[in-house]
Amino acid sequence: MQSLQDKASEWSGVAAADAFAIDEVNVFEALGGTPQPFVDLSTNFYTRVYEDEEEWFREIFSGSKKEDAIQNQYEFLVQRMGGPPLFSQRRGHPALIGRHRPFPVTHRAAERWLHHMQQALETTESINPDTKPKMMNFFRHTAYFLVAGNEMTRQMQSVPPCKHATSKPAE
Amino acid sequence: MQSLQDKASEWSGVAAADAFAIDEVNVFEALGGTPQPFVDLSTNFYTRVYEDEEEWFREIFSGSKKEDAIQNQYEFLVQRMGGPPLFSQRRGHPALIGRHRPFPVTHRAAERWLHHMQQALETTESINPDTKPKMMNFFRHTAYFLVAGNEMTRQMQSVPPCKHATSKPAE
Numbered sequence: 091m092q093s094l095q096d097k098a099s100e101w102s103g104v105a106a107a108d109a110f111a112i113d114e115v116n117v118f119e120a121l122g123g124t125p126q127p128f129v130d131l132s133t134n135f136y137t138r139v140y141e142d143e144e145e146w147f148r149e150i151f152s153g154s155k156k157e158d159a160i161q162n163q164y165e166f167l168v169q170r171m172g173g174p175p176l177f178s179q180r181r182g183h184p185a186l187i188g189r190h191r192p193f194p195v196t197h198r199a200a201e202r203w204l205h206h207m208q209q210a211l212e213t214t215e216s217i218n219p220d221t222k223p224k225m226m227n228f229f230r231h232t233a234y235f236l237v238a239g240n241e242m243t244r245q246m247q248s249v250p251p252c253k254h255a256t257s258k259p260a261e
Numbered sequence: 262m263q264s265l266q267d268k269a270s271e272w273s274g275v276a277a278a279d280a281f282a283i284d285e286v287n288v289f290e291a292l293g294g295t296p297q298p299f300v301d302l303s304t305n306f307y308t309r310v311y312e313d314e315e316e317w318f319r320e321i322f323s324g325s326k327k328e329d330a331i332q333n334q335y336e337f338l339v340q341r342m343g344g345p346p347l348f349s350q351r352r353g354h355p356a357l358i359g360r361h362r363p364f365p366v367t368h369r370a371a372e373r374w375l376h377h378m379q380q381a382l383e384t385t386e387s388i389n390p391d392t393k394p395k396m397m398n399f400f401r402h403t404a405y406f407l408v409a410g411n412e413m414t415r416q417m418q419s420v421p422p423c424k425h426a427t428s429k430p431a432e
Contacts, residue, residue: 095353182266187359
């Protein structure tokens, strides 16, 4: 069976080594060691998302306040890119597949998400030009990792999770 | 609605700040800066799990080779505790809830898991005594975070994931 990682690489066109090049240097420190560039990026991104002319995509986010979406994303990014674990302190493990479970993370939605993120990255001046392609590779690979995760969890709905899950354990 | 983090704290008895005290110092560096202590711990742990006299618990792991279980766990721990991102390079995001989705992560299973981990920690000499209670708090909180995640994903099976997931998006 093809792994989540393999699917993410194949569908995104980004090899795992390129996706996780963000770990070769501490991106948080390279961008000045404060959350501000990530706040800027997430604000820029979600402003585009919440104003998207494509209603089907905008609607995916309609259950959340824009301010909350921004905070969730920038706290995750700060933590994942080498800064303090803001997300885990407030909300626990990122658990990306689990937390995206309510949303239809399709190939099409991933591409629309990436379209807005590409534009947000290009217009966020507090992120330096060297870092942008690394972050974009991470985003592209991660978006398709979540498409693969979405398929995995939805497939599992049609079969019992495992033979032991529904049977009462022996004493 | 009570969050995953709140449930994890309530059920485990470990506050989020104590669970993520592992981030206050770099645990990987504090233990010598090599994966060896984590290899030792995971080998010790899974040796107990795969030999558990309680069949219902041992059976949960019967679909995986012990060597693979050890590698998955120690690579995750190295990465999460401040070392190189071994897990993500090989398998992608930890995605703890998604990857535990096939398993019956009940309160009872969490307690059995923690029983073995407590014993493994106590008998792993390459982990220093100062670090052990921090790691145990992290494990205890995380185990119940996954119990909460397990409940969340199983509840979602009985209702459509969201109103947009099954409808075809408008062009």
